[in-house]
Amino acid sequence: MVIRLIYLLACQRFQWLVLLARSSAAKDVEILMLRHQLAIAQRNRPRPRFSWSDRAVMAALLRIVSKERRTQVALLVTPRSVLRWHARLIAWKWTYPSRRPGRPPKPEALRQLVVRLARENPGWGYRRIQGELLGLGRKVAASTVWSILKEAGIDPSPQRTDRSWATFLKAQASAIVATDLFHIDTAFLRRWFVLFFIDHGTRRVHIAGITRHPTGPWITQQARNYLMDLGDRAGSIRFLIRDRGAYFTDSFDAVFQAVGVQVIPTLPQAPRMNSIAERWIGSCRREATDRILITGQNHLRLVVNEYAEHYNRHRPHRSLGQRPPDPLITPEPRPASASTSVSRRDRLGGLIREYKQVA
Template identity: 85%
Template sequence: MRVVVIRLIYLLACQTFRWLALLARSSATKDAEILMLRHQLAIVQRNRPRPRFFWSDRAVMAALLRIFSNQRRSQLPVLVTPRTVLRWHARLIAWKWTHPSRRPGRPPTPEALRQLVLRLARENPGWGYRRIHGELLGLGRKVGASTVWEILKKAGIEPSPQRADRSWAVFLRAQASAIVATDLFHIDTVFLRRWFVLFFVDQGTRSVHIAGITRHPTGPWITQQARNYLMDLGDHAESIKFLIRDRGTYFTDSFDAVFQEIGVRVIPTLPQVPRMNAIAERWIGSCRREATDRVLITGQRHLRLVVSEYADHYNRHRPHRSLGQHPPDQLIAAEPRSASDRTMVSRLDRLGGLIHEYKQAA
């Protein structure tokens, strides 16, 4: 019992001396100690079961520890050891000297230039980055070849041999610009006379040329119409590489010779296979449905007027799905201006109002 009393008196005396020492300390030190203890308590409550320090926690604790003396720092209850604080300081010094430079480097590539590079790559699958670089220089865009390569790589565009489209659709579309087809179709007039219309159609542009109209399609007549057609084409006749025709007796050897003289290969269709000349057959069907079957033809002059008027409408105004809803003669024409609610639309009647054409009023 006496030992317990003596120990209690000793503890009270020690605590009394601690309170006296606390009264002798400055208010700044007390406030710093309170802040330190509160901050550590917040860390413990935030991260359980094991405290986890963020960079902001390290900065606050390091700043508060500098206020205390070495003796008091050793007595203060801290969640970390002095060695840990020293390690934080070493990391801070290492970060300072290894942090990347903030000096401005190479300026980023303009977005407009990047979009132009991607457009050239999409529209020209056979072009590599060197070819695109040369095209950009021709357009007055000063850019390095490595920059073009980097733009294509970041966009996931493969080199030109891998991204080239070798499908049948692309192959046939490229060949169509060098193919011309020809055929005849007949029209019966109101007087029960049959007339034949000879035409040529460019499979690349779908442009139709009415060559002639006759009641008796003989070999010499068709051969002469072929010569007239090539004369009308002029220098453009050299772009023709293939001619598709049926096996009618009116297409004689002299007719083939007219085209073979300029290097055109004549390809007769197989018997009873009209799909080999599908574009010409399609034009015949369109002409019948939209023009000749809706008019009573009286004679050759009337038939020539109707067919020529429809061919002009077909070439200049009628939209074609295979051409992106553009007429053959306006493939490279500028897009019409955007219409608004106040835009006026005018109508042009052709073939006596049988066909209507619409355009924006000026």
């Protein structure tokens, strides 16, 4: 027993002498490898699995450790495992798709620009868009423009122009004016008639006059006054829409025809042919006259003119991008901030309220 103990102590002493002969770098590598194996073994799994990072670390450390020490150190991996990892790495290198086959994808900024040009200009084909892009310093093939439009669901051919009635009327709106009469019953059961004109392009309303008896001569005179108020702008009018009321006489039509305006009467019982004028009558009734007891002509003139001013200067319109008719040529209001205050202006005794920013 004593001899065996002396033998073991001698072997251990020789091992210590071998360690002293080894370099500190080799011992540090071996310690790192053993610590990494211990971390893998301590994972909460019944069988520790090596991730790709574990394989890379173990392969690099085993490359540094000498062949003799590999056989002496307890390892969780075998040489066969390292060779299998290397084979997988080689296979991944040659089979991983480094890039997509075919041409490189188009830049997103170019794609958005092509789609924008196509939607803002319905009559442009893909070659017209290609020429516009060249003028913007972007050299793009016609086939590229074609493919971008097809992917966006837009027909690349110029036949995709919108020829609907809505598009046609919107393009012609700046040259169309409509007129109509509507009546208001006062608190004393007297009926008054209001004549107005409305521009289809700007939606601006002009109150021509108020009367109890809308005769032909009176209507004709109001038409002359309207053209005088327009001045040079009367030359831009090409069409006038009116209904078939007996008060719109031939002399009324002759006033507009003398300045080159074509008068278009609506069909019988077809109010939609003069829908914009009818829409304004409904708005005026709902927002003003139906909510006030009108006492007479002067009161009616005050209410209608006040509402027309509100309609032209402040009331937003969907067809105008939620802007009123008059400020179309003025810049949009600056973006509001947390410190921006809002003031209110009352019209018709608070029946209509207008809001605006305060500088």
